[in-house]
Amino acid sequence: MxxxxxxxxxxxxxxxxxxxxxxxxxxxxxxxPDYRSNTGTYTELEQQQLDPKKVMSKRFLMEHPEKFFNRPNTRKTPLxxxxxxxxxxxxxxxxxxxxxxxxxxxxxxxxxxxxxxxxxxxxGNNRHFHCMKCGREYPYNEIQRDEQNIPRCPIDNGIIRADVILFGExxxxxxxxxxxxxxxxxxxxxxxxxxxxxxxxxxxxxxxxxxxxxxxxxxxxxxxxxxxxxxxxxxxxxxxxxxxxxx
Ligand SMILES: [Zn+2]
CATH class of the missing domain: 3.40.50.1220 (TPP-binding domain)
Structure with missing residues (x-):
């Protein structure tokens, strides 16, 4: 010791x-992954010419949900x-x-x-999910996705997202x-x-x-x-x- x-x-x-x-x-x-090391999330996004503050923001989620939920993930992180x-x-x-x-x-x-x-x-956390329109909470295994792979609330078609704080929030x-x-x-x-x-x-x-x-x-x-x-x-x-x- x-x-x-x-x-x-x-x-x-x-x-x-x-x-x-x-x-x-x-x-x-x-x-x-961490954020700023060689294998970090931000570093990976920057290598793809993406600005982390932009693509991990609430605004990007609202304006480009199809891109937000289909971001290429080249790392192998455990499920x-x-x-x-x-x-x-x-x-x-x-x-x-x-x-x-x-x-x-x-x-x-x-x-x-x-x-x-x-x-x-x-x-926040990435274990709880809610509809951004009605606030209904959905367990991960019940989340349905539309044809663009965007998680959608079956009641009002609102986007379902994790309870994590994004840039701009x-x-x-x-x-x-x-x-x-x-x-x-x-x-x-x-x-x-x-x-x-x-x-x-x-x-x-x-x-x-x-x-x-x-x-x-x-x-x-x-x-x-x-x-x-x-x-x-x-x-x-x-x-x-x-x-x-x-x-
Ligand atoms: Zn809803």
Whole structure:
């Protein structure tokens, strides 16, 4: 066990409440792409001469649904991704009685699959779907598509979409306030797998008033926040070295 892992373990053991603030890097070890790396979603779109901010926007969905729902996807992402060591460890901690609160920028729901009970999804999730006209909710396996492969509501022909926040859309009301409260009332903040370049997520960390801040990321972050411990590496691999037994 390296000194850094030992320090992280000690901080986790001593913390009363942990805010875990995660981004795409938390799920890459589950086979899901991040955004800005060589194999990231934005990079892939740019290689196809597409502007991510345009083709992943509400406006593009409304104006060109046939393109929005038929975007070429050259990556092989798993249909049912599985939680990795990071998701599983956090859920295990909570099960053992630790007050773990998760704020995630991811939409994959892997923290909930792992068993975490307090998960704030800043950007929504891709497990729930609703009709944009009437608001009816549809489970994935009941969604019908028209001849252009656009998911359609059988009642009013409205477009059915996932509950994810697209470019040009605001976060759901209340989500940011809940995240701020969690930040303000936790005593250990772990920032993991995020480049923290996007607002309002980026600003959230400034609501933290607790004792210790840990950053786990493949590349260093430039934060105007006092950081106690920085570990460079893959998030799941680092969490796989921790123990939940001493909590
Ligand atoms: Zn409808």
């Amino acid at each position: 390296t000194t850094q892992i030992e320090t992280l373990q000690k901080l986790i053991n001593e913390a009363k409440s942990i805010a875990f603030f995660g981004g795409a890097g938390v799920s890459t070890e589950s086979g899901l 049912l991704p599985k939680p990795n060591a990071a998701h599983l460890y956090l859920a295990e901690l909570e099960k053992k009685g630790k007050d773990v609160r998760i704020i995630t920028q991811n939409v994959d729901g892997l923290h909930q699959v792992a068993g975490s009970k307090l998960v704030i999804e800043l950007h 605001n976060l759901k009301p209340g989500v940011l306030d809940r995240a701020k409260k969690i930040m303000a009332s936790s005593d250990l903040l772990i920032i993991a797998g995020t480049s923290l370049t996007v607002n309002p997520s980026k600003n959230l960390i400034h609501y933290f008033e607790g004792n210790h801040v840990v950053v786990i990321n493949k590349t260093p972050l430039d934060l105007d926040l006092t950081v106690d411990l920085t570990i460079e590496g893959a998030v799941g691999e680092i969490f796989s070295q921790l123990s939940a037994s001493s909590i």
